[in-house]
Amino acid sequence: RAVITEEFKVPDKMVGFIIGRGGEQISRIQIESGCKIQIAPDSGGMPERPCVLTGTPESIEQAKRLLGQIVDRCRNGPGFHNDVDGNSTIQEILIPASKVGLVIGKGGETIKQLQERTGVKMIMIQDGPLPTGADKPLRITGDAFKVQQAREMVLEIIREKDQADFRGVRSDFSARMGGGSIEVSVPRFAVGIVIGRNGEMIKKIQNDAGVRIQFKPDDGISSERVAQVMGLPDRCQHAAHIISELILTAQERDGFGSMAVARGRGRGRGDWSVGTPGGMQEITYTVPADKCGLVIGKG
Template identity: 20%
Template sequence: MNWFSLLFQKGETVKKMREESGARINISEGNCPERIVTITGPTDAIFKAFAMIAYKFEEDITNSMSNSTATSKPPVTLRLVVPASQCGSLIGKGGSKIKEIRESTGAQVQVAGDMLPNSTERAVTISGTPDAIIQCVKQICVVMLESPPKGATIPYRPKPASTPVIFAGGQAYTIQGQYAIPHPDLTKLHQLAMQQTPFTPLGQTTPAFPGLDASPPASTHELTIPNDLIGCIIGRQGTKINEIRQMSGAQIKIANATEGSSERQITITGTPANISLAQYLINASSADPDPHGRNTFTA
């Protein structure tokens, strides 16, 4: 195992953990509520670093309870970042694998149904005692080693807040005030989408973002999705489809179900870049192992 990532609250000192575990521990930059901690090194060093983090969390929880009236100590909780293409193997057919991991380790494990913003990764939340978490992480590593990620992975990078996204000249930009700031992650995702999801425009309208001359005219594209997969695309209370709209910059309309039809029509409007990215994200969502669009997998 060469690397593993988890979501980690900022401000944690890791110098001692690096020295004692022998693993390389890097913390992502940025003024965000969450920071990505990437652990690299031999398998044993990675597990030792995980153990030190888990025990440090338990120590912090114990110290915080000394000034609290609470009678029960909450469990230690870590959030792992896992490529979405590997989550099916982690869950197993009918949830069999994740149930086995829960029962054998005593840890609670939940796999998010939606991908993390602007990425092709999903969060796996683990709760329990430090020992249970360590054993759980080991089993998850085994599953990931046996089932490598498929296709390109766009890593999750926490952002302070959501910002509008536009595409021009093959690049993605986020709008901050009066300026368009290049966004490398979304540019990579856009390039991947343009390679894998070609389309034929059905109509032409005015430019979607007239302030950028490099943006081609807006077009309309239609596709059909089986009814039993539409929940994956919409998500709980529309969260997933809204995320796709925001990430792609496209307008997306899902037709109402028609009696006797096993499919639903989706209409996508935007620039070719918007449409290709929206198609890519829709296809990725429809491949979710949970066909009902639930947000988490629980026992």
């Protein structure tokens, strides 16, 4: 099958929804369609942002269909409303449950300062059917440019907190283990495979190699996520080798053979045994919900 490349445009303000939290949504689309999707870093001020789709004609059409479904859901949902009074725009962004208090601030001080600095109105939607501890929508209303500016400031607050937490965890673990750390680049489509269902795969890698692995904060744009591997140098290299094997297996399966894999030196291609009886190899794959019956079969 010939592999082709095609450009497909999506509304700029919906890119965050298309990528999804931690890149989960776009990874799912790539796995289900078999098409590689690269979203441009910005729209250049235009209302639409280009995406580059790479794959067979069939996989590209499937990816376009799935992307179109997400765009339609966003348009019909509460997240985006334009020209409320001819001049204003309303945009909602989903704030992780663990960061809601951070964005609001003590006594509402942070959200108040954000509103004063940007000239917009912000409301954290706390009521509704969402359970306690769930992510909350933050509604931002105002001039389109100011709304975008306020959105970036909120995301920057969250990023700074994530990076501070990450540095603290890394320093603490490295100090206890007496080691350093290396970085491993993981293509977005393979992040779910490396983490595994309920985090099972990444736990196995950590236990097998004797390291700590943590993904750096997601910028929501890059085609790769960076995993920080912390521990003794030889153990870090062993973990990087395992991750590279999982990525290569996923690339061969999904037809992404030309994509870059891990940074750092491995010890050559080989099977990774996770301690199953008889030295058998065990690899966890993420199967789309609508394909489970096909994989299991009748009975």
